[in-house]
Amino acid sequence: xxxxxxxxxxxxxxxxxxxxxxxxxxxxxxxxxxxxxxxxxxxxxxxxxxxxxxxxxxxxxxxxxxxxxxxxxxxxxxxxxxxxxxxxxxxxxxxxxxxxxxxxxxxx
Amino acid sequence: xxxxxxxxxxxxxxxxxxxxxxxxxxxxxxxxxxxxxxxxxxxxxxxxxxxxxxxxxxxxxxxxxxxxxxxxxxxxxxxxxxxxxxxxxxxxxxxxxxxxxxxxxxxx
DNA sequence: AGTACATTTAACTTATTGGTTATTTAACTG
DNA sequence: CAGTTAAATAACCAATAAGTTAAATGTACT
Numbered sequence: 548x549x550x551x552x553x554x555x556x557x558x559x560x561x562x563x564x565x566x567x568x569x570x571x572x573x574x575x576x577x578x579x580x581x582x583x584x585x586x587x588x589x590x591x592x593x594x595x596x597x598x599x600x601x602x603x604x605x606x607x608x609x610x611x612x613x614x615x616x617x618x619x620x621x622x623x624x625x626x627x628x629x630x631x632x633x634x635x636x637x638x639x640x641x642x643x644x645x646x647x648x649x650x651x652x653x654x655x
Numbered sequence: 656x657x658x659x660x661x662x663x664x665x666x667x668x669x670x671x672x673x674x675x676x677x678x679x680x681x682x683x684x685x686x687x688x689x690x691x692x693x694x695x696x697x698x699x700x701x702x703x704x705x706x707x708x709x710x711x712x713x714x715x716x717x718x719x720x721x722x723x724x725x726x727x728x729x730x731x732x733x734x735x736x737x738x739x740x741x742x743x744x745x746x747x748x749x750x751x752x753x754x755x756x757x758x759x760x761x762x763x
Numbered sequence: 764a765g766t767a768c769a770t771t772t773a774a775c776t777t778a779t780t781g782g783t784t785a786t787t788t789a790a791c792t793g
Numbered sequence: 794c795a796g797t798t799a800a801a802t803a804a805c806c807a808a809t810a811a812g813t814t815a816a817a818t819g820t821a822c823t
Contacts (some may be wrong), residue, residue: 554659555781566738572800585782587801592780606790606799614739617732624725630674631722663811680770693812695771700810714769714820 549616552596557581558589562598565612572608657724660704665689666697670706673720680716 552558561575576586590610593599597616602609660666669683684694698718701707705724710717 550658551662551780554662557781562735566735581781582783583800584784584802588781591801603789603800608800612735612738614735614741617735618739621729621732624729627670627674627720627722627725630720631726633722659810665811689811690813691770692772692814696811699771711770711819716770 549596549598549620552592552598553620555589555592557586558593561586561589561593561610562612565599565610569609569611572610575610657704657706657728660700660706661728663697663700665694666701669694669697669701669718670720673707673718677717677719680718683718 553562557579560578564570564575564578572583572587572590575590576583579586590599590601593610594601598613599610600613602611665687668686672678672683672686680691680695680698683698684691687694698707698709701718702709706721707718708721710719
């Protein structure tokens with residue numbers, strides 16, 4: 548559920564905005580060129596994923612970032628860390644070989 | 656793109672399987688109750704996201720885990736770490752309060 | 764050359780997603 | 794209480810995703 552919530556760029560932008568503090572739906576919608584209901588539904592998705600919580604006060608609903616699911620997501624990715632180090636090593640080796648070959652060829 | 660690729664549970668299971676080493680499409684498909692073409696397309700999505708690379712040899716295509724994009728994804732999430740600590744603190748405080756209240760009520 | 768095998772591509776179906784506008788809900792305000 | 798404001802919901806539409814079966818591709822085997 549969390550990855551699906553993060554898959555949309557508008558939702559990621561909303562999360563980024565919320566790092567600066569709570570905001571109302573209207574405020575969150577402002578930078579985007581989409582309708583308010585569209586934003587409202589993005590917020591619903593984020594809330595369902597546990598990435599935001601909302602409080603109502605008068606006619607404003609304030610959204611607040613809840614990063615817990617991100618912690619879980621990184622925990623899941625941790626299992627792959629050893630592989631990305633390895634991938635990097637392989638990439639690194641590859642780049643070095645390529646570079647060396649270039650040096651040989653047109654040794655200017 | 657990476658988050659969308661990770662959003663599907665079948666694809667995450669495929670990645671998990673690949674931590675045990677390279678595998679052919681048939682081998683990857685085996686644990687799932689879906690058709691081979693379906694698996695083939697999941698692999699295409701993973702490849703497009705840079706999460707696997709593939710080598711052809713005879714009639715088998717072997718898939719290998721490429722964890723680089725996961726590194727980038729965690730890097731992106733790093734920006735939110737301060738918030739999840741904070742969320743945790745808040746959750747923790749909440750749990751402690753709740754626990755204390757329970758202790759009071761039915762102090763068994 | 765002909766067949767078998769592993770995989771991909773094509774064509775199609777169904778469900779989900781992300782957007783729209785119009786309507787409804789809820790709370791404040793004069 | 795009527796009107797305004799903020800947001801959510803409803804009803805709808807187009808695009809995408811995930812699955813299917815059937816056909817095509819590419820390589821190996823005899």
